[in-house]
Amino acid sequence: MPQIERESINFKLPKTLTSALRLAARKRETTATDLVIQGLHHILGDVPGVEASVEVRLYQLEEEFFRFKESVKESIGEDTNSYDKVRLTNVENKIEALSHQLARLEGALMQIQSSVNTLQVRSRSHSSGASRYKSGGYPYQYNSQPPQLEPLDEDKLAMRLSTNAPTVQERRETMTKKEFERWCSERDPSKRKWKYNSKDRLYHPVK
Numbered sequence: 001m002p003q004i005e006r007e008s009i010n011f012k013l014p015k016t017l018t019s020a021l022r023l024a025a026r027k028r029e030t031t032a033t034d035l036v037i038q039g040l041h042h043i044l045g046d047v048p049g050v051e052a053s054v055e056v057r058l059y060q061l062e063e064e065f066f067r068f069k070e071s072v073k074e075s076i077g078e079d080t081n082s083y084d085k086v087r088l089t090n091v092e093n094k095i096e097a098l099s100h101q102l103a104r105l106e107g108a109l110m111q112i113q114s115s116v117n118t119l120q121v122r123s124r125s126h127s128s129g130a131s132r133y134k135s136g137g138y139p140y141q142y143n144s145q146p147p148q149l150e151p152l153d154e155d156k157l158a159m160r161l162s163t164n165a166p167t168v169q170e171r172r173e174t175m176t177k178k179e180f181e182r183w184c185s186e187r188d189p190s191k192r193k194w195k196y197n198s199k200d201r202l203y204h205p206v207k
Helices: 015-027 032-044 054-076 082-134 154-160 165-174 177-187
Strands: 194-197 202-205
Touching (some): 015 032
Antiparallel strands (some): 194 202
8 A cells, every 4th residue: 555745844833632532532543633534524525546444435425315305305205195205114124224324334344444554553563573673673562453343322322223313312311331332333323222322412432
């Protein structure tokens, strides 16, 4: 995989924005630079000579999917007859199936990214180890962690679980934490458990 040449650009950001950026980077277990790059990809789109990461491509795919879903709802409208309601139900079923496939794709992309990271770490470890042995030292040790799922809001979690936001909220309020985690695991394509954090009002994957 070719390396992308990087250039330092000196610019100043508001202090509050910088603090929020660093906090978001820690929550996502990434760097502030990567978050800025993801934001630039979102604004600029595809730029020749720059390869988007798996996270950026997945984010773009989710954005397109959400826009498609909203456009379908707007085109159908609120006032529909019985025939249109049947068509609406069919469309919603197809959207749920598509969201399920999207969740599976997310899991596959995460596995691919993890494999790529592992291969890169092994390659660097082998190269660095050979250099260290020549100088009479010891090889460096690298640790690589697989990409982690990010917290989701209620709408995105509902889409991942092939249901709707009111159902997720109702289950969370009427079930115990363990029951809700088990219910999420039964519907999640990767059998992932989810728990609600009242501080940020997001659903976090249970490790």
